[in-house]
Structure formats: C-alpha cells, structure tokens
Amino acid sequence: MPFTAIVLAAGEGTRMKSRHPKVMHKVLDKPLVWWPVTAARKAGASRIVVIIGNGAQEVKDFFAQEETSTDTTPVEFVEQKERLGTGHAVKVARDQLGAFSGPVVVLAGDTPLIKPETIQSLVEKAKAEHDACTVLTMTPDDVAGYGRVVVDDKDHVQAIIEDKDCTPEQCATLKECNSSIYCFCGRRLSENIDKITNDNAQGEYYLPDMIKIFVGMGEPVGWIHCPDYHEVLGVNNRVQLAQVTKVIQHNINEQLMLSGVSMLDPDQVWIGPEVTVGQDTTLLPQTILFGKSSVGSNCTVGPNSRLVNAQVGDGCTVDESVIVESIVENDVNIGPRAYLRGHTHMLNGSKAGTHVELKNSTVGEGSKVPHLSYIGDTVMGKNVNIGGGSITCNYDGKHKSHTELGDHVFIGSDTMMVAPVKIGDNALIGASSCITKDVPAGALALERNHQIIKEGWADAYWKRLEKED
Structure with missing residues (x-):
C-alpha cells in the first residue's frame, strides 16, 4: 500500500558527544537513518522525506552516494533550519513540499530496529479505520519516561499523557506507551498541523499534540500495538x-x-x-x-x-x-x-x-x-x-x-x-x-651486477673489531 514516509533526522544528538550528526553514526556499516528509510522502502513507501538539520550535508551526501549505486526510492530532503520540535519539523515539510495526501507515516531517524512489517500493519490499520491518526504503541519493561496512551471504550485514543503529568494512579494503571511513530491521514494532517502551539516550557511544537487536536475535533484516533517494544527504541548515546x-x-x-x-x-x-x-x-x-x-x-x-x-x-x-x-x-x-x-x-x-x-x-x-x-x-x-x-x-x-x-x-x-x-x-x-x-x-x-669476492676480507674485519673492543 503506497504511503509517504517522513523520517525525523534533524536533531542535535548531543549525548553522542560527536562532531557528526547522531543519525550518521553506524550500525553494522550503515548509518542509523538508513535503517528506518530502508524499512519504509521495503514496506512500500512511494515517497520518502528526510527532515535534516544538524549535519545536513553529511546526511545528503550519504544518500546521494547510495542512490547512484542502487535502484531505490529516492530520498527527498527538507531542512529544518530552526529545530523547534517534531511538530515544527512536519509543518516545515508541509510548507516546503505542499499538502500531503494519502497515508503519512512519521518515523524517527534513530530507530534502526523498526521492521517493514510493522510499518505495513500501521498503514493498513489506519486505512481500514479511516483514522485521522493511528498511533504505534508499545509496552516496555520500564514505562518511566514514556507518554501513556489513554483509550476509550470504543478503542479510540483519547489522550497521550506525558510521564511527568501522570497521576500516581495513572502511573500504576497505564502501561501502553507512545512509540512516537504515527500514521496520519495526509489531508487532515496538512489542514490541521498549524493548530499545534508552543505553549510549553521548551517553547517547541510537539507532534503528539496533534492527538489532542484531532480528539477535540471529533476525528477518530486509532492505535496498534507493537509486540516487541525493542523495535521502536531510539538511540541517544x-x-x-x-x-x-x-x-x-x-x-x-x-x-x-x-x-x-x-x-x-x-x-x-x-x-x-x-x-x-x-x-x-x-x-x-x-x-x-x-x-x-x-x-x-x-x-x-x-x-x-x-x-x-x-x-x-x-x-x-x-x-x-x-x-x-x-x-x-x-x-x-x-x-x-x-x-x-x-x-x-x-x-x-x-x-x-x-x-x-x-x-x-x-x-x-x-x-x-x-x-x-x-x-x-x-x-x-x-x-x-x-x-x-x-x-x-x-x-x-x-x-x-x-x-x-x-x-x-x-x-x-x-x-x-x-x-x-x-x-x-x-x-x-x-x-x-x-x-x-x-x-x-x-x-x-637477467639483470645483475658482477659478484665481487675478496678472499679473507671478512676474517680481517672481525679481528679488527675485536682489537678495538
């Protein structure tokens, strides 16, 4: 099923302690960002957009070299010159490329374990349910630090509550977590992405806020569980x-x-x-x-x-x-x-x-x-x-x-x-x-000089050295 993949790869990656962008650090000879891009290709993406920022040219050069030697879906680049959050990255892509249509899958450039089959399942669920957004969820061994997914009795997502905002009861009962991988309806995403605000401590525009916006509009938001949470774990160091x-x-x-x-x-x-x-x-x-x-x-x-x-x-x-x-x-x-x-x-x-x-x-x-x-x-x-x-x-x-x-x-x-x-x-x-x-x-x-032999020369040489000692 054709879809557009947006891969978020503009972050600074300061915890890598490196002069190179985080997404260019290698896993078995391939940069981190290559893995979700390749998974999207194998899943059937008809368009792949990589959001770049820190180390933008290094990322461009890698994919330019790769595409000259392989017959693959080409990568389009959108540069996020101001890194103002994941919601801002998608908005910049919409502004530079025009409105999206069809399914739009948003992936992280630092998740090398994501499988093509998981992306396909996400897209198929979104299409079948006609959701404005479908969230890929997970249940990690340790849920601390992850946004918790709240689902109603109709199996629709009602909210994503950040870990720091959870009550003690929610911390104890909510185990389904947000993987930060989504499949959006391209039309509804394009029409509503401007509604995200930066009214938060960091002053950034966060893509998960689209869930709250869609729920408030009465638009359906679905979810699909990823059986192996390791698939969606990001790399930060x-x-x-x-x-x-x-x-x-x-x-x-x-x-x-x-x-x-x-x-x-x-x-x-x-x-x-x-x-x-x-x-x-x-x-x-x-x-x-x-x-x-x-x-x-x-x-x-x-x-x-x-x-x-x-x-x-x-x-x-x-x-x-x-x-x-x-x-x-x-x-x-x-x-x-x-x-x-x-x-x-x-x-x-x-x-x-x-x-x-x-x-x-x-x-x-x-x-x-x-x-x-x-x-x-x-x-x-x-x-x-x-x-x-x-x-x-x-x-x-x-x-x-x-x-x-x-x-x-x-x-x-x-x-x-x-x-x-x-x-x-x-x-x-x-x-x-x-x-x-x-x-x-x-x-x-044959190419040799004549061999010269001087009888007794070596014996005299060694005796001379002995006398000098």
Whole structure:
C-alpha cells in the first residue's frame, strides 16, 4: 500500500558527544537513518522525506552516494533550519513540499530496529479505520519516561499523557506507551498541523499534540500495538548504539545460520544487512563482511578477515585477510594476511599468499603470488608464478603505469618489474633482477651486477673489531 514516509533526522544528538550528526553514526556499516528509510522502502513507501538539520550535508551526501549505486526510492530532503520540535519539523515539510495526501507515516531517524512489517500493519490499520491518526504503541519493561496512551471504550485514543503529568494512579494503571511513530491521514494532517502551539516550557511544537487536536475535533484516533517494544527504541548515546548493534548482529547471524552458514562463534562475526553468504560456508571469529559483499558456498572466511564490497565465489579460503572493492572467483586461496584492493580480480584457482598486496590487478587462472610481494596495476595471464619479495614498481611519483605478464611466466624471487613493462608468454625472469625493458615470449631475462669476492676480507674485519673492543 503506497504511503509517504517522513523520517525525523534533524536533531542535535548531543549525548553522542560527536562532531557528526547522531543519525550518521553506524550500525553494522550503515548509518542509523538508513535503517528506518530502508524499512519504509521495503514496506512500500512511494515517497520518502528526510527532515535534516544538524549535519545536513553529511546526511545528503550519504544518500546521494547510495542512490547512484542502487535502484531505490529516492530520498527527498527538507531542512529544518530552526529545530523547534517534531511538530515544527512536519509543518516545515508541509510548507516546503505542499499538502500531503494519502497515508503519512512519521518515523524517527534513530530507530534502526523498526521492521517493514510493522510499518505495513500501521498503514493498513489506519486505512481500514479511516483514522485521522493511528498511533504505534508499545509496552516496555520500564514505562518511566514514556507518554501513556489513554483509550476509550470504543478503542479510540483519547489522550497521550506525558510521564511527568501522570497521576500516581495513572502511573500504576497505564502501561501502553507512545512509540512516537504515527500514521496520519495526509489531508487532515496538512489542514490541521498549524493548530499545534508552543505553549510549553521548551517553547517547541510537539507532534503528539496533534492527538489532542484531532480528539477535540471529533476525528477518530486509532492505535496498534507493537509486540516487541525493542523495535521502536531510539538511540541517544553510544551505549545504546552498541546495544542495538548487538540486536541486529544477532538477527542477521541467526538468519544466515538457519540458511546453512556455519559460525564458530556468532558473537564474533559482524555482517552488514546487504551481504549474502552461500550454504556450507564457515565464518570464523573476528570476521567482518560489510557493504554489498557476497561470499559463495563451501568457503572458509577468517579468522581476522574483513571484506567490504567484495565478491567471493565458491570454494574459496580467506585467511586473516582484507578484501576491498575486489572480485574473487572460484577455488581461490587468499592469505594469511593478504590485502586485495582497488578492483583487483582473481580468477579461478589463483592464489594470493602470506603478506601479499594486490591493487587494481588481474591474477589469471591458476596463477600464484605466494608471499611477500606487491603487485599493482598489473594484468597477469594464467599459470604465472611470482617469486617471493617481487614488486611491480608502478608509480614514478606522478603517474601510475601498467605491467603485463603473459601465460606461464615465472618470476624469480626478489624481482623488480619497473612499469610500464611487458613480459611475454613462457618467459623466465632470474631472481634478484630489475626488469626495465620488455621481455619477449620464451626468453630468459637477467639483470645483475658482477659478484665481487675478496678472499679473507671478512676474517680481517672481525679481528679488527675485536682489537678495538
């Protein structure tokens, strides 16, 4: 059912003790505000409006980058330059965008646990009952601090009484609380939002006052209970940020394990919401999979591995390694302690071993970079072997140059390949060479100075040092 979602994300968030806006602090690699926006998208929102204020440009930049890489409902922004309360935020949106029509769901930008199904239920209840407003309610373990929802014998909301205004009897009997998430009739909201006043100690315009206004007009106000109150809990400090991160981590990991993924210790595996993992893959402790990473089936990832926007095929091993913005095909072995970045592409059956860094390079089928090497801006054919300690010297201080290695090339240990350079098929490079010129196919290339030997020099040197002591 299409609806408009308004996400309130303009607050200062002073309790985060940060230079960044509260809603940009991350839960599993995604900002707080991304979660309710994504929930609204999945629930069927046809229009998403984010109210921004503190750190407005940072929020805009994030969604601008996200929307260039995904096919999603775009986000519209309304800047609340004066932060005068939640009612004022919605009024500013109405003034800038024009009158609303259809259902309007108001969400908080700091509630990452809200589910699409909960939003859908809220909208469906509002439409079915033709309510001016439908309040999402909850029953937390500790109701202190929450506004209490008063319902009449016709199951309509009559009032929301703030905690500080409750009598002792109301404190004892009223347990249904306001979650601060609502679904309004867009027309009635637009026509009446100006009736909210700032006649309070803070001098702000509060959206819950719309309930009192609608009740006074004789307009129906409904409610729907959220079974799990954790869904609607907001994040106000870094302790709460860690708490909701733990909840989402548990939910994601549980779903993956139920789908056929093994985890030695789920508490030590962190997986982002857009990551996919295939069956019979094992994720070892201290593994992080973020961004749009995907891992195929029958893989082992970890321990101590981090993948960000990495695509890993089937049957791979990633041991104590980092892969960023790179593609790994099938049956590839990586690590321990390898680093792949800058759109590296490893083809089937290849290997990047211990302390190997690959940047913007293609490693051909069956090719190996076993250990202690840097390969950058290189295209490598199939069945190439790179000896330990070898480097492609691809940067002259100003320009990046490319290296090309043909099929079945053997590079001896401690070889420098000074780009731009091409080494043909079946060529062999002797150890400790510095290759500055192209090498033809099938050739042997050596670059060494003559070895000088001075008989007895070392013995005399050590004896001289002994006398000096």
